Amino acid sequence: xxxxxxxxxxxxxxxxxxxxxxxxxxxxxxxxxxxxxxxxxxxxxxxxxxxxxxxxxxxxxxxxxxxxxxxxxxxxxxxxxxxxxxxxxxxxxxxxxxxxxxxxxxxxxxxxxxxxxxxxxxxxxxxxxxxxxxxxxxxxxxxxxxxxxxxxxxxxxxxxxxxxxxxxxxxxxxxxxxxxxxxxxxxxxxxxxxxxxxxxxxxxxxxxxxxxxxxxxxxxxxxxxxxxxxxxxxxxxxxxxxxxxxxxxxxxxxxxxxxxxxxxxxxxxxxxxxxxxxxxxxxxxxxxxxxxxxxxxxxxxxxxxxxxxxxxxxxxxxxxxxxxxxxxxxxxxxxxxxxxxxxxxxxxxxxxxxxxxxxxxxxxxxxxxxxxxxxxxxxxxxxxxxxxxxxxxxxxxxxxxxxxxxxxxxxxxxxxxxxxxxxxxxxxxxxxxxxxxxxxxxxxxxxxxxxxxxx
Numbered sequence: 293x294x295x296x297x298x299x300x301x302x303x304x305x306x307x308x309x310x311x312x313x314x315x316x317x318x319x320x321x322x323x324x325x326x327x328x329x330x331x332x333x334x335x336x337x338x339x340x341x342x343x344x345x346x347x348x349x350x351x352x353x354x355x356x357x358x359x360x361x362x363x364x365x366x367x368x369x370x371x372x373x374x375x376x377x378x379x380x381x382x383x384x385x386x387x388x389x390x391x392x393x394x395x396x397x398x399x400x401x402x403x404x405x406x407x408x409x410x411x412x413x414x415x416x417x418x419x420x421x422x423x424x425x426x427x428x429x430x431x432x433x434x435x436x437x438x439x440x441x442x443x444x445x446x447x448x449x450x451x452x453x454x455x456x457x458x459x460x461x462x463x464x465x466x467x468x469x470x471x472x473x474x475x476x477x478x479x480x481x482x483x484x485x486x487x488x489x490x491x492x493x494x495x496x497x498x499x500x501x502x503x504x505x506x507x508x509x510x511x512x513x514x515x516x517x518x519x520x521x522x523x524x525x526x527x528x529x530x531x532x533x534x535x536x537x538x539x540x541x542x543x544x545x546x547x548x549x550x551x552x553x554x555x556x557x558x559x560x561x562x563x564x565x566x567x568x569x570x571x572x573x574x575x576x577x578x579x580x581x582x583x584x585x586x587x588x589x590x591x592x593x594x595x596x597x598x599x600x601x602x603x604x605x606x607x608x609x610x611x612x613x614x615x616x617x618x619x620x621x622x623x624x625x626x627x628x629x630x631x632x633x634x635x636x637x638x639x640x641x642x643x644x645x646x647x648x649x650x651x652x653x654x655x656x657x658x659x660x661x662x663x664x665x666x667x668x669x670x671x672x673x674x675x676x677x678x679x680x681x682x683x684x685x686x687x688x689x690x691x692x693x694x695x696x697x698x699x700x701x702x703x704x705x706x707x708x709x710x711x712x713x714x715x716x717x718x719x720x721x722x723x724x725x726x727x728x729x730x731x732x733x734x735x736x737x738x739x740x741x742x743x744x745x746x747x
Contacts, residue, residue, distance in 0.1 A: 302338060303605040306612060309335060310387045313380040314574070317566055328380060329373025332616045336376075339613040347610040350668065351617035358617070361624035379619035381569060385484055386611055388576040390604040391597065392433050392479070395580045398593045404542045405430065405442075409449045411539065417521035419450065420465050421513035427469035428509065429543070432477050432550055436712060442466050443716045450525070457523075459717045460727045465516060467709055467724070468731050471701035472509045475694065476501035478554045479576075482670060482697050484569045489674030490681060490690040494568040495558065497690055504695065504742055508735065553579055614667060622675050638676055642683040646744050649692045652677075653736040656696035660704030661725065670697045688743040695739025703732035 312328040336355065340348060362372065405426040413419050423446050430438035446462045453461070474480045476498055483501075487494055556579065561571035584593035641648035652673060659669045670693060677689055700707045705725045714721040 299602055299606050302609070303602045305331065305335060305338060306387065306605050306608055309380070309612075310384050313377075313384050316380075317564075317570055317574075325377060326373055328377045329375070332376035332380075333373055335612055336616060339609045343610050343613050346665075347614050350665065351613045354617040354621035358621040358624040361628055365624070365627060375623045376616055376620050378623055379615040381488065381567075381573070382481055382484055383608070383612060383615050384573045385479065385481060385569060386608055387605070388573055389479060390600070391576055391580045394596050394600060395584060395589075395593060396430070396433050398584065398589050398596050399587055401430075401433075401542070401546055404539055404546075405445060407539050408543060409445055411536065413525050415521055415525050416453070416461065416523040417517035417519070419446075419525050420461065420516035420520050423462065423465040424469040424509070424513060424516065427466040428473045429546065431470045431473035432479075433546075436708060438470060439466055439709060439712045440716065443713070453525075455717075459719055461520065463713050463717065463719075463724045463727050464731070467702045467713060467728055468512050468735075469509065470709060471698050471732075471735060472505045472512070474698050474701060475505040478550075478557065479572060482666070482694060485667075485670055485674070486690050486694045486697075487567075487569065489670075489677070489693065490686045492686050492690040496687060497694075500687070500691060500742065500746065501694070504691070504738065508738060512731070549583055614665070618668060618671055622671055626675055626678075639679055639683070642680055645684055645688070645747055646740070648680075648684075649688075649740040649743050652692055653696040653699075653740050657699055657703075657732060657736060660700030660707055662705075666697050666700045666704065666707060673697075685747050688746045691739055691746065692743035695742075696736050699732040699736040699739075702735065703728040 309328065309331045312324060312331060316324045316328060336351070340351065343351075358375075362375070408426060409419065409422045413422065423442060426445065427438055427442045430441055443462055443466060446466070447458070450458055450461075474482065477483065478494070483494065483497070486492070487497070553575070557568065557571045557575045560566075560575050561568050564571065564574070566574070580593070581590065584590045638648065641651065656666070656669050656673070660666055673693060677693070680689060701709045703725045704710055705721045710721050710724050713719075713724055717724075
């Protein structure tokens with residue numbers, strides 16, 4: 293089998309896994325969970341070959357530990373596949389996200405955002421909050437692609453600024469906004485995981501997440517404006533004339549469609565009687581098709597999806613491997629007595645919730661600095677805090693868990709966001725961590741204090 297056929301086979305295997313999961317939402321059939329589990333078992337060896345070494349090592353540890361626990365559990369081996377399905381929701385969300393990314397490219401929204409960056413900009417303080425704004429907006433639609441897009445836009449718009457000044461500038465404005473947008477993004481994977489762990493409804497979390505996100509965004513804009521206000525900005529000579537009316541109209545339409553998506557997905561949730569994130573998964577594809585139709589780009593959108601489908605689905609290889617193995621380990625770990633040993637000190641801290649929240653914040657930040665993936669951290673934390681959901685306000689725990697994890701988006705040395713920025717700027721990831729570590733600390737602290745106040 294040649295390389296191209298192998299990639300197509302892998303894309304079809306991943307798609308089958310997603311389709312089995314979606315079918316399980318509407319059919320109460322005993323065979324479907326087994327089909328889903330057996331597909332996951334096939335995905336593990338298929339994904340292992342070609343995955344990055346970090347994900348191979350982590351998944352091998354989780355699978356080995358999970359099998360060891362299962363072998364001593366006394367369970368029938370026929371039930372083994374059922375323990376590999378717990379992260380299907382998260383993987384389904386990741387599967388459908390590229391459709392939104394593709395629409396942004398086809399609709400040329402990134403070009404309009406570059407125009408917004410340059411419109412009547414006189415100094416770097418203005419450029420800071422504008423680059424932060426477009427990073428914030430794009431993150432809500434295209435996630436990691438937003439970093440690449442905005443860094444390219446900033447670099448084109450700031451050709452006359454030295455790299456020694458531009459690199460910390462872009463690393464701060466882009467990554468900080470990225471972390472803040474993800475606090476409430478309706479398609480953020482950590483929110484889906486937090487909601488699953490704590491049982492808090494997304495719409496109960498949303499008002500507080502929005503308050504947190506916008507408040508810290510405005511504070512960061514003020515700090516950025518104050519820090520860079522004395523440095524003048526000159527747009528590149530190649531800049532085209534900007535139609536303010538057209539620019540405002542297109543950006544407003546973009547934001548309007550985002551909020552329409554949130555509320556229509558809520559309607560789908562009520563109509564089909566599924567969870568909110570399952571509704572998001574079901575609604576992404578038809579919504580993007582309708583959106584493409586309204587901007588008269590349906591044919592181009594369909595063509596672009598056809599061209600990119602195989603490589604985009606294959607791009608899930610590392611995350612398929614990580615999530616399936618992590619889900620298996622988490623299910624097995626919950627059944628051991630070891631978890632009680634670790635949970636006991638946490639339960640004792642329930643009488644001192646502020647100390648508990650600070651501990652969660654510091655452990656999450658420390659793990660992100662030494663290379664432990666935030667997905668691993670939040671999953672393990674979620675397993676450990678389960679007894680605390682009966683002792684403390686689940687909403688408070690959800691906020692602390694979410695903000696402690698997302699602080700790594702700005703400063704986690706080995707986090708995906710910092711790694712991408714490191715590649716784009718040619719800077720050591722520890723340097724980017726240094727530029728953003730202060731923000732990450734007060735980001736997490738603000739989440740800790742909000743969670744404590746809501747007890």
